[in-house]
Amino acid sequence: MDEKKRIAIIFENSYERPFKLINGILSLPGLRDKCAFRSFPLYQVQKDDVFTDEWQPDGILAMVSEEDNDPNGWIQHLDVPVVNLIHTRRHLHPSIAADYSSVVDAAMDHFGAIECEEILYAGTKGGPLLGLIDKLFRTRAEKKGIRYHMLEFPEQLDASDAADLESIVPGLREVLENATGKIGIYSTHDRRGRVINDYVIKQGYSVPNQVAILGCFDSVDAKLCDPPLSSIMLQDKEQGSTAMEMLYRLITGQELEERNAVMPVLGVRVRGSTVGDEANDIEVLRARNLIRERAAEGVTVDQIVDELNVSRSTFEKRFSALTGRSPAQEIRKVRLELAKEHLLTTDLPLTQIAPKVGFMDRRAFMVFFKREAGMTPGAFRDAHR
Template sequence: MSCYREIIRGINAFSQSRADWHTALFSPADNYVQLLRDLRPDGLILGYVHDAAQAAEACKQVRHVVGVCGQTERLGLAEMPQVESDDEAVGKLAAQHFLDRGFTNFSYVGSNDIWSQRRWAGYQQVVKEAGFEVSLQLFDPGSVTAGRGWEKPHYSADMVTWLSAQKKPLALLACNDVRGRDVTETCRDAGVHVPDEVAILGVDDDDLDCVLSHPHLSSVVIPWQRIGSEAASLVDRAMDGEIVLSKMYGVPPVGIAERQSTDTLAISDVDVAAAIRFIRENAHQQIGVEDVLRAVPVARRSMEVNFRKLLGRSPHDEIRRVRLATAKHLLAGTELTMPAVAERSGFGNAARFSTVFHSEVGETPSEYRKRYRR
């Protein structure tokens, strides 16, 4: 799984900052329990393993153990510190992504895995708070990685039946990119147009699964490298004698990688839809509401009323929201200076950017970057 490659990169990056660290990588195929007995390491980061008994025995060989991505829960192991994605936050971010596009019909395709349940909980919460209902479709949890290569996922027929019964246009969150790719393929086979009839959002931003989907799959971005570095940091602190609580340390998503599968607006008012597209294409420039009205020549009062009716916010709010989303993406995913982030996101100068960002987000741009890039 590509997420584990990124987690390992994060662990390695942290270890490079510690002169006294030496890391060894074991796969589930290795006799890693015996290897741990032989090496007697000071710390262990427990990733994806299949055998709970073997994993429990491995944990007995090492004093300081930290799990990643819910492995302690999945395997039923004794409590230990674990670092994983904040899956409820993933679901909430996905729901808001669709609400911002005017959707009123929502679905979730997932499995019974704990991380999928948490994503569903966050997604459902935000959708219901907005006054809408959301349908849930669970398939065999063992098939969560089905659909790779040329094989059709065995649940395709059931999915076609279920999709056909959903109201359109439909906003659909898949529990991960593999499942998202399966849904795009099923829609193609069933003659359901993506994204106009069904907009699909995955999770993980796995570049291969996303670009192999037709159309390309939008996805919630999880900072897997940071999860790795956070896990390594917890092990390091424990080895230094600090008491590290046995709890889940959740790392929130950093944003959404937007591709073709959600490139649509579920808004019947053509003027509002045109205004939103203009804002999203030009918010990085010094535009205001007057520029929007020049691009979409309707009465300002009419535009304001229809915006609030359909989206619950004004055109000015939408410009600011798009700019903030762009700024968050640049802060979390690049090393650009604050003036450069301010310019590219449409705020003009760093001082104004910092003031607006702190007012809306509750922390400074530097604090936000530190929290997501640590």
């Protein structure tokens, strides 16, 4: 048996998204038979102490900015393959990152659906994505005729900073006081979004009626916020598994189909910080939960509407406005996600997978999968293994 490939994972450890990525990395079938892993905290390792003579990696999965002032810039000089899991300007390493164009599109669509008249982007001061995301928001806001602002926030904020946030971020009070209508705030981190939420409420603004706040990563901070924070959902599991596939190809001398790939977001997890308690919006939230719980049973839009006891036309219109998809599209999306997971993580034949995603007939499942994924289930399984 060949010796296992040694994989170093160099991620942040101060929030939970890296652990979601690791779950994706480890989800690949048979990976443990091929690879051995060690994890190193991004901001605590130094060039001279990270690896030992006894343990040198065959490949590295990292989250590094690739800027000249990056303390982990030494990684780029190592003579081993590296795959980066964040977007960078320089593209020094092969990478798979979130598609920030789709992040901004999702945020703008959501703010438009809840009738925000102004947008504030709460960016990370000095962050490598600050200019990119600012430009994307500014361009889209100009096209829609929406007043736009950008303010830079420190990387690290915690709950105690809410009391002094206007001194930490000069200009924040002015933006809020001069807003001529409902303002939507997008934060690149849920924790920052939670601090902004606490500050806004202390200043006497109503969330979400006057200020709607949207975070990113769908983390614990989003769920524990009061009101709960709506959040952009990234494809962490698929991003992690794709990164591992890319790295293994590099280690074994294979070509990459795409050196710097991006992955679109899943959409917005709608919560109280942007929709409040409006009856129709709450029904949308209930419907999304029902779809995720029962898509594998073959649930239909008619069944959802009957259970919620709402007007189908009103429900479909509001669902599409808040999620960017129709209820039928949401059902197909969830079923496809479940099908892909079964194909990638099990060796079950299609006759057994089909009923697990709501199809009693194998042929109907194959037609559905090819239409939605662009390839047959068998081809998908082969391509991703």
